[in-house]
Amino acid sequence: MQNFSDKFLSPENFQLAWEKVAAKNGCAGVDRESVVHFAKNSEAYLSQLRRSLASGYYHPMPLRQLFIPKKAGGWRELGVPTVRDRIVQHALLNILHPLLEPQFEACSFAYRPGRSHLSAVRQIAQWRDRGYEWVLDADVVRYFENILWQRLLDEVAERLAAPEVLSLISAWLSVGVLSKEGLMFPQKGISQGSAISPILANVYLDDFDEIVTATGLKLVRYADDFVVMSRSQKRIVEAKDEVADLMNGIGLQLHPDKTRIVDFDRGFRFLGHAFAGKVIVKTEGGREKREEDMRGAVDPCPDGQLVYSDPQIKPTQMQKAMLEALKSSAQPIPPPLFVVLGYSLREVKPVKIESDEAIWTTGMSTLYLVHQGATLRKEQGRFLVQPLKESALEIPIAEVELVLVFGNIQLTTSAIAACLDAKIPVIFLTQMGEYKGQLWNSEFCDLPSEEAQWQRRLDVAFQLETARAIIWGKLMNSKQLLLRLNRKRQLEDVTTAIAGITSDLESVETAETLESLRGYEGIAANRYFVALGLLITNEGFSLTGRTRRPPKDPVNSLLSFGYTLLYNNVLSLILAEGLNPYLGNLHRSDRKETHLAFDLMEEFRSPVVDTLVMNLINKKILRPTDFTYPDKDGGIYLADAARRVFLKHFEERISLQIVYADLKEKISYRRVIQHQIWRYRSALLGEAPYESFRRND
Numbered sequence: 001m002q003n004f005s006d007k008f009l010s011p012e013n014f015q016l017a018w019e020k021v022a023a024k025n026g027c028a029g030v031d032r033e034s035v036v037h038f039a040k041n042s043e044a045y046l047s048q049l050r051r052s053l054a055s056g057y058y059h060p061m062p063l064r065q066l067f068i069p070k071k072a073g074g075w076r077e078l079g080v081p082t083v084r085d086r087i088v089q090h091a092l093l094n095i096l097h098p099l100l101e102p103q104f105e106a107c108s109f110a111y112r113p114g115r116s117h118l119s120a121v122r123q124i125a126q127w128r129d130r131g132y133e134w135v136l137d138a139d140v141v142r143y144f145e146n147i148l149w150q151r152l153l154d155e156v157a158e159r160l161a162a163p164e165v166l167s168l169i170s171a172w173l174s175v176g177v178l179s180k181e182g183l184m185f186p187q188k189g190i191s192q193g194s195a196i197s198p199i200l201a202n203v204y205l206d207d208f209d210e211i212v213t214a215t216g217l218k219l220v221r222y223a224d225d226f227v228v229m230s231r232s233q234k235r236i237v238e239a240k241d242e243v244a245d246l247m248n249g250i251g252l253q254l255h256p257d258k259t260r261i262v263d264f265d266r267g268f269r270f271l272g273h274a275f276a277g278k279v280i281v282k283t284e285g286g287r288e289k290r291e292e293d294m295r296g297a298v299d300p301c302p303d304g305q306l307v308y309s310d311p312q313i314k315p316t317q318m319q320k321a322m323l324e325a326l327k328s329s330a331q332p333i334p335p336p337l338f339v340v341l342g343y344s345l346r347e348v349k350p351v352k353i354e355s356d357e358a359i360w361t362t363g364m365s366t367l368y369l370v371h372q373g374a375t376l377r378k379e380q381g382r383f384l385v386q387p388l389k390e391s392a393l394e395i396p397i398a399e400v401e402l403v404l405v406f407g408n409i410q411l412t413t414s415a416i417a418a419c420l421d422a423k424i425p426v427i428f429l430t431q432m433g434e435y436k437g438q439l440w441n442s443e444f445c446d447l448p449s450e451e452a453q454w455q456r457r458l459d460v461a462f463q464l465e466t467a468r469a470i471i472w473g474k475l476m477n478s479k480q481l482l483l484r485l486n487r488k489r490q491l492e493d494v495t496t497a498i499a500g501i502t503s504d505l506e507s508v509e510t511a512e513t514l515e516s517l518r519g520y521e522g523i524a525a526n527r528y529f530v531a532l533g534l535l536i537t538n539e540g541f542s543l544t545g546r547t548r549r550p551p552k553d554p555v556n557s558l559l560s561f562g563y564t565l566l567y568n569n570v571l572s573l574i575l576a577e578g579l580n581p582y583l584g585n586l587h588r589s590d591r592k593e594t595h596l597a598f599d600l601m602e603e604f605r606s607p608v609v610d611t612l613v614m615n616l617i618n619k620k621i622l623r624p625t626d627f628t629y630p631d632k633d634g635g636i637y638l639a640d641a642a643r644r645v646f647l648k649h650f651e652e653r654i655s656l657q658i659v660y661a662d663l664k665e666k667i668s669y670r671r672v673i674q675h676q677i678w679r680y681r682s683a684l685l686g687e688a689p690y691e692s693f694r695r696n697d
Contacts, residue, residue, distance in 0.1 A: 004095065004162050004164070004165075005054075005164065007095055008053075008091060008092060008095050008164075009050050009053060009054055011046070011047075011050070013091050013094050013095070014046045014049065014050055014087065014091050015046065016090075016091075016094060017087045017088070017089075017090035017091035017093075017094060018038075018042055018046055018087050018090075020090045021035065021083060021086045021087050021090055022035055022038075022039060022042075025634050026080065026083075026086070027064075027066075027080060028064070028082070028083065029061060029063070029064045029080055029081055029082030029083060029085065029086075030061055030062055030063070030064045030082060030178045030305070030306035031061055031082050031084075031305060031306055031307060032305045032625070033082060033083050033084070034083070035083055036552065036553050036554070036636060037624060038083050038084070039553075040542045040553075045084070046087070049084055049087060049088060053088065058088070059171070059308075059342070060081065060082075060085045060088075060171050060172055060175045061081070061082045061084075061085060061175065061306060061343075062175050062176040062177055062178045062183055062306060062343070063079030063080055063081055063175065063176070063177045063178065063191055063193065063194070064079070064080040064081075064082075064177075064178060065077065065078075065079060065080075065177050065178060065179050065180075065184075066078045066079075066080055066193070076192070077192070078191070078192055078193035079177050079191030079192070079193045079194065080193040081172075081191075081193065081194050081195075085172070086194075086195055088168070089172065089194060089195040089196040090195050092165065092168060092196065093195060093196060093199060096160075096165070096199060097113075097199070099159075099160060100159060100160075100199060100202075100203065101113070103159055103206065104202055104206055104209070105206065105209035105210055105213055105219075107123075107209050107212075107213055107218075107219040107220055107221055108202055108205070108206070108209055108221050108222075109123070109220070109221065109222045110198065110201075110202065110221070110222040110223040111198035111199060111201070111202060111223070112202070117222055117271040117272065120220050120221075120222045120271055121270070121271055121273050121280065123220050124220050124227065124229070124270065124275065125280060127218045127220070127229050128229070128264055128275075128278075131231050132218050132229035132230060132231055133229075133231065133263050133264050133265075134229065134230045134231070134232060134233050134235070134236040134261065134262075134263050135227050135228070135229050135230075135236070135261070135262050135263065135264070135268060136227060136228040136229075136230075136236050136239055136240050136243065136259070136260075136261055137227055137259065137260055137261075137262055137268045137270065138225075138226050138227065138228065138243060138254055138259045139225075139254065139255040139258035139259050140224045140247065140252055140253070140254060140255065141252070141253045141254070141255050143201070143223070143224035143252065144189060144190055144191075144192050144197070144201065144224070145186075145188070145189040146188060146189060146251055146252055146253075147188060147189055147190050147200075147201070147204050147251070148188055148250065148251040149170070149173050149174070149187075149188055151204070151250060151251065152169075152173075152190075152200060152203065152204050153166055153169065153170060155203050155204060155206070155207070156169060156200075156203055159203070169196065169200070172194065172196060173190060176333075177191075178306055179332055181332040181334070182332035182333045182334045182335060182337075182338075183332060183333040183338065183341065183343075184332050184333075185333070188251070198223075201223055201224070202223075204250070205221065205224075207250075208246055208247075208250065209221060211246060212228060212239075212242075212243065212246070215239075215242070217229065217230055217235070217239055218230070222271055225270065225271060227268075227270055228243060233261075233263070236261055237261060240259070240261060264276070264277055264278075265277060269283060305345070306338075306343050306344075306345055307343065307344055307345075308342060308343060308344075366400075366401065366402045366403070366404060366569070366651060367383065367385075367395060367400050367402070367403045367404070368404050368406070368647050368651070369385065369403065369404065369405045369406060369409045371385075371387040371409070372407055372408045372409070372640075373387070373408055373409075373410075374386060374387040374409050374410070375409070375410040375411075375412065376403075376405075376409065376410070376411045376412065376415045377392075377412045377414065377415055378397070378412065378414040378415045378417070378418040381396060381397055381398065382394050382395060382396055382397060383395045383396075383397055383400065383415065383418070397418055397422055397424075398422075400422075400424055401424060401572075402424065402425055402427070402568075402569065402572045403419060403424060403425070403426045403427070404427050404565070404568060405426060405427065405428045406643075411426070416439065419439065420439070420440075423440075425438060425439065425440045425571075425572035425575050426438065426439040426440070427568045427571070427572060438571065438572075438575070440572075440575045448685070449577075449578060449579055449681050449684055449685065450578070450579065450580045450583075452684040452685055452686075453579065453580050453583040453684060454580075454583065456583075456585075456684055457583055462585070462683075463514065463585040464511075464512075464513070464514060464517070465689060465690070466585040466586070466599075466680075466683060466689075466690045467514055467517055467585045467586035467599075468508060468509070468511065468517060469689070469690045469691060469692045470585070470586050470599055470600070470602050470603060470690075470692055471508050471517055471520070471521050471586065471602070472505060472508050472509070472692055473602070473603035473692025473693055473694060474521070474602040474603045474605065474606070474692075475501055475504060475505050475508065475521070475524050476505065476692075476694055476695075477603055477604075477605075477606040477607050477693075477694065477695045478501065478524070478525075478528045478605075478606045478610075479498055479501045479502065479505070480606070480607075480694075480695050481532075481606045481607070481610055481611060481614075481695075482494055482497065482498050482501075482528065482531050482532070482535070483498060485532075485535040485614065486498070486531075486535060489535065491534055491535070493530075493531065493534055494531045494534055494535060497527040497528065497530065497531035498531070500523075500524070500527045501524050501527055501528065504520050504521075504523055504524040504527070505524075507520045508520050508521075514586070517586070518586070525546065526545065529543060529545050529546045530543075530544065530545060532610065532614070533545075533555070535614065536555070536614070536617055536618065537618045538617045538618055538620055540623060540624040541554055541555050541617045541624065542555070543555040543556070546559070548560060550633050550634060550635025550636070550637075551635060551636060551637075552634050552635070552636060553636060554622075554624060554626075554627045554636060555613065555617065556636075557627060557635075557636045557637055557638060558613045558616065558617070558622070558638070558646065559609060559610070559613055561637075561638060561643070561646060562608075562609035562610075562612060562613055562646070562650060563601070563605060563609055565609075565647075565650050565654075566601050566604055566605065566608055566609050566654075567597055567598070567601050569654060569670060569673065570597045570600050570601040570604070570673055570677075571594055571597040573670075573673055573674050573677055574594075574596055574597055574600065574677055577674075577677050577678070577681065579596065579677070579680075579681065580596070581594040581595075581596045581597050582594055582595060582596065583595065583596055584596040584597075584598060584599040585599055586598075586599045586602070587599055596680075600673070600676060600677060600680060603676070603692045603693045603694075604669065604672075604673060604693070606695070607669070607695040608653055608654055608669055609650075611653070612649060612650060612653045615649075616645075616646070616649060621645065621649070622638075622642055622645065622646070626638060626639055626641075626642030626645075627639060627642070653669065654668065654669045654670050655668045655669070655670060656668060656669055658672065658695075658696070659696060660672050660675060661694075672693060676692075676693050679691060
């Protein structure tokens with residue numbers, strides 16, 4: 001074990017461990033720190049972890065209790081460590097695997113490199129073909145929950161002369177689990193949600209593997225699932241008692257109803273395969289399907305964030321006695337005593353706002369339907385929004401110009417008819433804000449303009465000049481936002497990015513093809529988003545670049561949601577003006593997509609959405625806790641309550657009145673978009689070239 005600590009605590013080892021944790025993108029632990037949050041400052045956090053381990057101050061947090069639904073019914077409990085504890089466990093595993101793996105027996109197939117449940121199935125077939133026809137199909141009662149800690153530590157110590165390893169493993173075993181009732185401290189067992197558990201499970205049964213194999217019986221084991229094979233019925237009957245005694249000796253028990261003796265003629269099931277004679281058939285529920293579906297996980301303590309108490313409080317003798325009594329009786333430690341254990345529990349409170357304010361206030365022109373399960377009805381000249389178990393909200397139909405429907409919202413036939421009659425576009429989105437489709441009146445049609453759109457589709461010069469104007473406006477507005485945000489901070493990197501965008505604008509003016517225009521736009525966008533990230537002053541957020549489908553961090557989540565809302569507003573106004581939304585210039589493809597809406601929203605991204613997002617972040621109106629944990633694809637989204645906050649502020653932003661070049665009076669951004677659509681129609685009809693919107697507020 002020479003140089004064990006050096007290898008374990010090396011920066012390279014911890015970087016590799018972090019990459020493994022990040023790749024799995026699991027949920028947060030009891031401290032509610034997500035992989036995404038850790039990634040924002042991973043280098044500093046990893047260094048901090050290594051220092052705490054080297055100095056002896058490292059102390060793991062309790063496990064987060066989750067219940068995962070089983071396909072066959074019931075629940076399976078997981079104990080999930082914090083992100084930091086998972087990194088330390090993986091760092092130790094990187095060192096332990098090369099040391100322990102060669103010591104395991106050939107009959108063990110689970111959690112080992114180059115081996116799988118299919119390897120175990122093939123091994124059974126090979127022993128069968130060699131005459132081992134009698135089988136003890138064994139089932140261990142709650143294996144992971146009954147592992148004896150002291151025996152496990154003794155087995156590890158026998159294989160490794162490293163006290164620091166035993167200290168870490170002992171701390172992880174005894175750290176406890178946060179349940180709804182409080183902190184639970186079991187006296188045995190290992191968590192199925194910990195990265196270190198699989199190798200410990202193999203260590204615990206390694207002596208068993210060796211003893212059974214030495215008797216001449218054939219053992220095939222995959223974690224706690226195993227079969228013992230013999231050439232004769234008499235020997236397998238004897239083996240059943242021998243195996244039961246071995247299990248009892250290490251604190252385990254064979255299940256009396258699920259352990260049986262069979263032969264291949266009668267058949268049996270093992271690791272998701274049915275064995276019958278010479279035939280092996282794959283069945284449902286195999287080991288390869290044990291990947292957890294965390295979307296169905298139930299957290300009994302969803303609003304609790306466990307943190308280290310500060311300062312540490314010295315427990316009284318009475319408190320110590322109470323803790324020991326609760327632990328020995330396997331009773332949960334209640335939150336008032338957490339501080340004695342060195343922890344405190346914070347309640348995670350979501351942002352709350354009144355739902356009426358979120359979906360409609362006087363002066364709004366967009367009706368946001370966000371309450372899941374709500375119904376939109378029509379009564380005389382009013383819309384009635386009826387959330388579940390709440391009183392209805394009344395809205396005059398004459399004041400509504402657009403309806404956005406998020407998720408599971410019901411629209412009655414009379415409400416749909418009212419929208420069609422009043423020419424109110426209805427946009428349907430998922431609960432997370434992803435566009436699904438729209439409903440609009442067939443009378444939204446301007447035949448002369450649409451005919452011009454089809455003719456311009458073959459006009460390369462028109463497409464190039466219109467696309468050039470759109471990109472120029474987009475980049476100018478992006479540059480304007482950076483200038484405004486950097487006015488006081490004067491960051492050199494931002495100034496450099498602004499100079500780069502200025503150069504890109506010059507290139508846009510001389511570009512001769514759509515492809516080159518798109519190329520300059522992409523280069524400028526990369527400069528812009530990196531610079532925008534540097535101007536975030538809220539330490540809880542960061543932005544290093546744009547990620548989409550899905551957004552991988554809170555800032556990108558806000559940008560994506562805001563762009564979706566902006567797109568829907570632009571699309572609805574295009575439909576209201578009778579233009580064909582599928583015929584664009586900058587955005588073009590053979591797919592049936594609303595390219596014109598994508599075109600005409602470009603110059604409004606920065607003044608409407610990006611400005612709003614920066615305000616919400618830097619003014620701390622939104623917090624990191626307002627976002628969901630990453631889903632299976634790594635996507636992060638606004639939580640329900642915070643989404644309503646965003647909708648409220650988005651409506652305020654797009655309704656903000658500004659000076660518009662064509663008019664003497666101020667108009668809202670929504671009306672500016674409408675005027676830009678009119679400009680585009682004039683360009684289609686050859687009345688004037690398209691001129692993009694330039695922000696001046």
